[in-house]
Amino acid sequence: MQRMTVAKAMTECLKAEGITDIFGYPGAAICPFYDELYKSDINHILVRHEVNAGHSASGYARITGKPAVCVATSGPGALNLITAIATAYMDSVPMVIITGQVNSDQIGRDVFQEADITGSAEPFVKHSYLLKKPEDTAEVFKKAFYIAGTGRRGPVLIDVPTDVQLAEIDFEYPETVDIRSYRPSSKGNGYQIKRAAATMLEAKKPLIIAGGGLFSGNAAELMRKLSEKLDIPVISTLMGLGAMPTDNERYFGMLGMHGCESAKCAVNNCDTLILLGARLSDRTTAPILLKKELTVIHIDIDPAEIGKSVAANIPIVGDISIVLGQLLEQLDLITSEKPDHGEWKKMLSDSRIDKGIKPVEQGFVNPKWFIRELNKYLPSRSIVVADVGENQFWTALNIELKNGRFLTSGGMGTMGYSLPAAIGAKKAEPNAEVIAVCGDGSFQMEMPELATCVQHDIPVKVIVMRNKYLGMVREFQTNHYGNRLYAVNLDGSPSYTKIAEAYGIENMLVDSEASAKEGIKRLTESKKPFLLEVAVPEMLETIL
Secondary structure, three states: OEEEEHHHHHHHHHHHOOOOEEEEEOOHHHHHHHHHHHHOOOEEEEOOOHHHHHHHHHHHHHHHOOOEEEEEOOOHHHHOOHHHHHHHHHOOOOEEEEEEEOOHHHOOOOOOOOOOHHHHOHHHOOEEEEOOOHHHHHHHHHHHHHHHHOOOOOEEEEEEEHHHHHOEEEEOOOOOOOOOOOOOOOOOOHHHHHHHHHHHHHOOOEEEEEOOHHHHOOOHHHHHHHHHHHOOOEEEOOOOOOOOOOOOOOEEEEOOOOOOHHHHHHHHHOOEEEEEOOOOOHHHHOOOOOOOOOEEEEEEOOOOOOOOOOOOOEEEEOOHHHHHHHHHHHHHHHOOOOOOOHHHHHHHHHOOOOOOOOOOOOOOOOHHHHHHHHHOOOOOOEEEEEOOOHHHHHHHOOOOOOOOEEEOOOOOOOOOOHHHHHHHHHHHOOOOEEEEEEEHHHHHHHHHHHHHHHHOOOOOEEEEEEOOEOHHHHHHHHHHOOOOOOOOEOOOOOOHHHHHHHOOOEEEEEOOHHHHHHHHHHHHHOOOOEEEEEEOOOOOOOOO
16 A cells, blocks of 8 residues: 555556556646656647547547546536547447546536536446545546446546545555446346357348447457358448458448448348347438348347347347357357358348449549558558548448458547547557548548647548538438538638648648559558548539
């Protein structure tokens, strides 16, 4: 047991949890903690807006699979984090958020830069703590990391008043944690496991829907083993992209509003639907017709998600890696033969539709062609982070993922996510090629983070699809509001290559297939941050 300030104890808590990198933006109310960070060996990455500290921590956590940390000061600093907290909450990303707060005796008096961040963020966190008692520091941090990283992963907030940070305590970090009111399920019910295994074996047209929970639960490889063992076709949600390599013979594309015809065909013709870590949001289920005779097996760690969108005949609550392990063991006990679903897979193969790449006018590049061309240059282990909008689906529907990852904001659909999340992903896995793809609308929400790349020598590659519109909203106004376009034109936007040049970042503008090939080559060969501005036709739709 050691005597130290709470601020120092906070750094010791982080070190005990294996935290080596954190993302943040300082202010007076969190300065005691920052002073101790200065003395520690924890690496702090200074972002240019607090929300991007949260998005960077999100990208970091999604690659490591462990809770990541972001920091901000009181009042506006803490409030600026809320969008990132909500984004992480919707996509089940484990994060611990540390915020400074005004002195304890000033709380509730509307003093300078005071905001009730625990109350404000309450709908978007798994749990939150206002650390009032200095002696509770170690226990609060231990619980926060445990809650964030277990069960359905998510963000946990710790708000620490300035005077508490300065208080002295006897510090000892606990080795274990026990929360009586929080006991997440891990092992699946044995009877349900047997039912699920038998049902999968009997199915004539089984189908796996791979969701983002496979990554949260580190279970993508187990899902692939299940697919191989029973010859089951796989489709994915947007968040589950990459769980099955896109070139696998049993993979039939992404489901959803902007998904593939083969995926829609699969889900509308299967007799047994196996949902793995997928909550089936409205964007996923909107284009599908589920038959009454369909048998649904739904595996998820959160019981609230099972049956919420689609009724489940065989619900299994538990940690998906443990449950899939149980299923594979049960299947080994009851069968040694591999089912043959050749005719079912042929039906799905025949339903594949490649609309091809339409030519575009001179001076522009078709973004779908561009992503397919990019595939030729990417190493097997690449991390592609797409923003929100047309660029998101141009990328999702055309990117090839063999051993890589695809990150995006799915549940919240937060513009401005890709660059800061890519920064976090690159810090988590420095040897991977990390590329942020964004539209010119989303890029203008995040472009100050180019300075973060330069200051901290983080060689993220940025692709800006420039069409001078808020493209997805324009599509919506075209399709549903009689083409009455309003407040979607981005006239007045800057030259993005000149913006990159101002930051000292290598860059290139591409406006033809020939220049695009040269630009992709330069981008992928560069060992430094690089920005590629891609001229895209103004009226090229995502799905039409």
